[in-house]
Amino acid sequence: MSEAxxxxxxxxxxxxxxxxxxFSREVxxxxxxxxKVGRTESVRAGLRSKLDYLWHAGSGNLKQQNDLFRLTxxxxxxxxNGWAYRLLNDSE
Structure with missing residues (x-):
């Protein structure tokens, strides 16, 4: 199955x-x-990763995740969301 x-x-x-x-009103x-994201971004929506994050955040498991998971x-x-990020050297 493709991501789309x-x-x-x-x-x-x-x-x-x-x-x-x-689902309850809380969610x-x-x-x-x-x-909204699925309908507007379709192929690039990344809904599985967003659902996974929401699950971890809502079930209290997010705090148990390591820093690398949260940073990633x-x-x-x-x-x-279009943010450009890159590593900077010391002079930059």
Whole structure:
């Protein structure tokens, strides 16, 4: 399954789950955000990684994750949102 197919599946599943009210109100804002991202960015949405992060954050496991996990997620999120980042040498 390609990433585009995966994002399409997740978007459709989330839309159906929202329509059927499978989730509590506490996560409704996150569901709406994921649907918006899935519909606007389709192929580049990266919904699986976003769902994984939300799961870890919502279940309390995020604090148990190591610093590398959190840093990697933050860097990927910044890159997905158009932030240019690079390493600087001492003079820069």
């Amino acid at each position: 197919q995966e994002n399409l599946f997740i978007t459709r599943w989330l839309a159906e789950a929202k329509r059927q009210r499978r 409704a804002q996150n569901i709406d955000w994921l649907l 997620y933050a860097m990927n999120l910044a890159k997905e």
